[in-house]
Amino acid sequence: MAAARVLVVGLDPATLKDWDPEPVQAAIARGRARFAEHGVEADYCLVDLAADPEGALAEALSRGGHECVVIGGGIRGHEPALQIFERMINLVRQHAPDAAIAFNTSPEDCLDAALRWLRP
Numbered sequence: 001m002a003a004a005r006v007l008v009v010g011l012d013p014a015t016l017k018d019w020d021p022e023p024v025q026a027a028i029a030r031g032r033a034r035f036a037e038h039g040v041e042a043d044y045c046l047v048d049l050a051a052d053p054e055g056a057l058a059e060a061l062s063r064g065g066h067e068c069v070v071i072g073g074g075i076r077g078h079e080p081a082l083q084i085f086e087r088m089i090n091l092v093r094q095h096a097p098d099a100a101i102a103f104n105t106s107p108e109d110c111l112d113a114a115l116r117w118l119r120p
Contacts, residue, residue, distance in 0.1 A: 004068070
């Protein structure tokens with residue numbers, strides 16, 4: 001049986017102004033490590049809201065084979081990103097209609113969010 005494949009979509013902390021991205025980058029690294037520890041393949045799509053976040057997501061989804069797409073709280077909970085969040089949900093539906101959509105609570109619990117939806 002092939003390993004499950006997950007796409008994690010979130011804000012690229014290095015692109016946000018006026019704050020230190022290092023703690024979030026460290027949390028993302030810990031979250032990535034958890035996927036590896038559990039034998040789940042995880043692709044990350046960290047987007048810059050000032051660039052083309054929808055294009056970046058469409059490109060990541062075009063690689064195919066994701067059983068689950070985890071959308072991070074920075075996109076979901078950041079009011080200026082609400083319309084981008086809506087467009088992202090619809091891009092997932094369009095490009096990966098069979099993939100489950102999950103939501104994390106932190107960069108470290110992306111695996112937990114995905115495991116709620118991955119087939120045993």
